[in-house]
Amino acid sequence: MDDDDTMQITMAKYPFLTQTGNYLRDTHLTLEELGNSDWKPAIEKAYRRILDSANGKIYSSNLEIPEIEILSFIIAIILLRGSSIPTFNRRFSLAEARRAQNYLEKDLEWKRERSIIEHVKKRTKSQELALDILRNEFNFQVVMEDDFFKVRVADYLKRAIHFHEKEWKLVNRRVENGFVFLSLHETVRLIRKELDERISSRIKTMTIESIPQTFQQYITDIKKLADKILESVVFSGEYPPCVKHGIEVLEKGENLPHSGRFLLATYLLSKGQTVDQVAPLFKNAPDYNERTTKYQLEHISGSSGSGTKYQCPSCEKLRSESLCFATPDCDGIINPMQFGKRRKNN
Amino acid sequence: MNEKNILLIESAFKEYYFNRFDLIHVPRKSTEREFGYQKFNSGMIRHLVVKNDKELHLLLMKEIPSDVYCSNAYYSYPNLSMSEKDWKGADLIFDIDAKDLALPCRKDHTILKCSSCNNSLIEFQSQCSKCGSTKFETVSVICKTCISESKKEVTKLVDILTSDLNIKKEEIKVYFSGNEGFHIRITNNDYEPLGSQERADLVDYIMFNGAIPESFGIRRQNNSKTSLPTLDEKGWRGRIAHRLFSSKSKTPKVTKEILSNGYSAFQVQLEEVRKTMGVRIDPKVTMDIHRIFRLEGSINSKSGLSKIQCDNLDSFDPFSAACLLGDDTVQIIADCPLQIRLKNKKFGPYKNEVVSLPKYVAVYMLCKGLGNTI
Numbered sequence: 001m002d003d004d005d006t007m008q009i010t011m012a013k014y015p016f017l018t019q020t021g022n023y024l025r026d027t028h029l030t031l032e033e034l035g036n037s038d039w040k041p042a043i044e045k046a047y048r049r050i051l052d053s054a055n056g057k058i059y060s061s062n063l064e065i066p067e068i069e070i071l072s073f074i075i076a077i078i079l080l081r082g083s084s085i086p087t088f089n090r091r092f093s094l095a096e097a098r099r100a101q102n103y104l105e106k107d108l109e110w111k112r113e114r115s116i117i118e119h120v121k122k123r124t125k126s127q128e129l130a131l132d133i134l135r136n137e138f139n140f141q142v143v144m145e146d147d148f149f150k151v152r153v154a155d156y157l158k159r160a161i162h163f164h165e166k167e168w169k170l171v172n173r174r175v176e177n178g179f180v181f182l183s184l185h186e187t188v189r190l191i192r193k194e195l196d197e198r199i200s201s202r203i204k205t206m207t208i209e210s211i212p213q214t215f216q217q218y219i220t221d222i223k224k225l226a227d228k229i230l231e232s233v234v235f236s237g238e239y240p241p242c243v244k245h246g247i248e249v250l251e252k253g254e255n256l257p258h259s260g261r262f263l264l265a266t267y268l269l270s271k272g273q274t275v276d277q278v279a280p281l282f283k284n285a286p287d288y289n290e291r292t293t294k295y296q297l298e299h300i301s302g303s304s305g306s307g308t309k310y311q312c313p314s315c316e317k318l319r320s321e322s323l324c325f326a327t328p329d330c331d332g333i334i335n336p337m338q339f340g341k342r343r344k345n346n
Numbered sequence: 347m348n349e350k351n352i353l354l355i356e357s358a359f360k361e362y363y364f365n366r367f368d369l370i371h372v373p374r375k376s377t378e379r380e381f382g383y384q385k386f387n388s389g390m391i392r393h394l395v396v397k398n399d400k401e402l403h404l405l406l407m408k409e410i411p412s413d414v415y416c417s418n419a420y421y422s423y424p425n426l427s428m429s430e431k432d433w434k435g436a437d438l439i440f441d442i443d444a445k446d447l448a449l450p451c452r453k454d455h456t457i458l459k460c461s462s463c464n465n466s467l468i469e470f471q472s473q474c475s476k477c478g479s480t481k482f483e484t485v486s487v488i489c490k491t492c493i494s495e496s497k498k499e500v501t502k503l504v505d506i507l508t509s510d511l512n513i514k515k516e517e518i519k520v521y522f523s524g525n526e527g528f529h530i531r532i533t534n535n536d537y538e539p540l541g542s543q544e545r546a547d548l549v550d551y552i553m554f555n556g557a558i559p560e561s562f563g564i565r566r567q568n569n570s571k572t573s574l575p576t577l578d579e580k581g582w583r584g585r586i587a588h589r590l591f592s593s594k595s596k597t598p599k600v601t602k603e604i605l606s607n608g609y610s611a612f613q614v615q616l617e618e619v620r621k622t623m624g625v626r627i628d629p630k631v632t633m634d635i636h637r638i639f640r641l642e643g644s645i646n647s648k649s650g651l652s653k654i655q656c657d658n659l660d661s662f663d664p665f666s667a668a669c670l671l672g673d674d675t676v677q678i679i680a681d682c683p684l685q686i687r688l689k690n691k692k693f694g695p696y697k698n699e700v701v702s703l704p705k706y707v708a709v710y711m712l713c714k715g716l717g718n719t720i
Contacts, residue, residue, distance in 0.1 A: 152536060153510075153511055153512075153536070153537075153548075154536045154537055154539070154540055154544075157540060157544040157547055157548060158539075158540070158541075158544055160547070161543045161544055161547055166556060166558050167558065167560065167561065169547060169550060169551075169556045169557075170547050170548065170550065170551040171550050171551045171554060171555065171556055171557045171561070171582065172556070172557060172558055172560070172561035173561070174579075174581060174583060175510045175511070175551070175580075175581040175582070176509075176510065176580040176581050177509070177510075177512045177580070178510075178511055178512025178513075178536070179512075304428070304429045305428060305429060306433075307429075
């Protein structure tokens with residue numbers, strides 16, 4: 001296999017790479033030409049990619065004709081942009097991230113036929129390429145050793161904090177000399193979010209001058225599919241019992257613990273209320289201070305401080321803080337934000 | 347604090363700041379840091395930029411602050427409001443405070459001060475013997491045990507920082523906080539960009555919070571001795587192995603016990619390890635990436651002692667090394683029911699009496715609220 005072939009296969013596996021962005025230009029293909037029936041297999045594949053991701057599946061690729069694979073990714077993005085369905089964009093980037101994750105795992109694994117000692121001396125080409133992608137595209141240095149992978153503590157922490165399972169806490173990891181020891185699967189799992197973000201930003205930023213006429217039918221089909229899959233939801237207008245409880249406590253002038261106030265603030269702000277609308281709610285609190293309240297609300301809303309908008313705590317968290325007063329209407333929800341949302345058809 | 351006391355303390359602080367320029371420097375990257383200070387009986391003034399030692403010395407002489415602080419963070423615009431500063435990174439900092447160690451000696455060096463008549467007591471009483479008030483404040487004074495126990499925590503911390511986290515000894519600076527503990531500052535590029543959440547997980551690692559038996563080879567069922575930590579491992583697995591097995595010869599017997607005792611018993615053992623081997627740092631300090639932290643070389647107004655670097659932790663005696671105020675004699679009314687030892691000299695106990703004391707002791711008592719100027 002020559003270098004060009006290797007490059008094509010790498011791009012087919014990881015179509016979000018920077019170089020794929022220039023693929024059309026480099027191959028002198030125009031969007032209009034892509035609409036030509038010669039490229040039908042690529043368009044069909046693109047549609048399949050979207051369909052699979054919308055249904056929560058990971059699209060299985062065929063790397064024998066890498067060109068079609070690469071083009072189908074690019075066309076899929078054009079179709080998604082043409083359809084403008086944010087949920088499908090999100091599902092697509094997540095499914096594609098998981099697909100890339102699978103390839104990274106395959107590329108990085110030690111092949112069985114050689115002894116480990118030999119591998120330490122000489123890594124395979126695909127291992128080198130995968131390590132390069134992690135390093136250059138995601139600023140993630142991974143060291144391969146015997147039967148484990150090592151990443152720097154700071155690099156680990158930046159990524160692992162997005163996971164809530166206890167086993168991802170640093171204290172539950174083998175840590176030595178500034179490195180965290182991981183399995184292959186764990187190493188690749190760490191960057192799923194970044195893969196997802198990379199693909200999602202590709203969807204947002206790709207410049208598309210005009211969409212070929214032949215794509216229109218696919219776009220119509222995608223929109224129809226969206227109508228079927230994504231039934232719209234309506235909000236009943238009622239507050240969930242935990243929020244009601246918090247408001248009642250405050251109305252009585254009783255003390256609501258910090259976690260309860262945080263619940264009220266995040267819930268109401270996320271429902272679209274402004275800091276000025278929410279602030280008076282805390283007026284009856286025994287330790288009310290207008291300036292402090294506003295400062296904290298602004299912080300929670302993300303309009304001051306680090307700019308992070310805080311999310312409403314989950315039902316599980318509220319249960320552990322004894323702030324949950326669930327009623328049968330709460331069945332099936334995992335966050336108070338979902339309360340009162342009913343499928344239209346129910 | 348009353349104005350006369352402030353005058354005496356401020357004159358002692360001013361003398362120190364004037365004479366000991368050699369001890370007070372701006373930290374590296376000073377132009378990117380936020381400075382702040384407080385004066386007695388007034389609020390915090392912050393969002394300041396102090397470019398160099400000269401500007402710092404000028405500020406100290408002009409304002410005679412009770413306390414001076416400097417951010418661990420670096421910003422593009424340190425003098426703008428919090429949201430406009432543009433955070434760039436922050437030194438990793440740690441605070442080890444004897445009051446958080448819950449030591450049995452605390453009661454022996456804590457003085458109760460009646461909130462209404464200022465009467466000082468050492469024995470717990472539900473009512474003030476003088477005025478009958480039931481409200482008390484507590485004041486803790488010098489204790490060698492507190493310092494030596496805090497030093498042990500510092501040593502544990504430095505061990506984790508160097509061997510687990512690969513931070514070099516020369517990147518770690520240990521300071522006496524100026525009151526009852528130690529501050530540790532790390533300058534290491536790898537850890538500088540970490541946000542608050544990442545630092546929180548690092549804190550849990552250092553304190554050994556949230557460890558689960560599975561990480562040390564014990565599952566709810568089907569356990570085997572091969573997944574247990576061994577004595578030659580490093581990090582927490584190695585520490586746990588040393589704690590559990592103590593030696594190679596005892597390993598088979600202890601392994602058998604661990605496997606037969608099961609999951610919950612191991613959980614209890616991990617909790618024991620957390621209490622004894624986890625480093626007792628103040629999590630809030632390390633997690634805070636916008637904190638202004640006491641400036642090294644400055645005086646701590648809780649005691650009149652200075653925050654100074656400890657080059658040799660084992661032999662470091664804060665009650666003489668950090669006691670840097672003048673020793674000319676001043677008269678105060680001291681009400682200090684416990685004996686104080688500063689600069690290797692004993693003072694007190696005093697029962698509301700006029701005494702002539704070296705300035706450093708007088709200021710210590712005034713700062714602690716255990717005396718008044720005449």
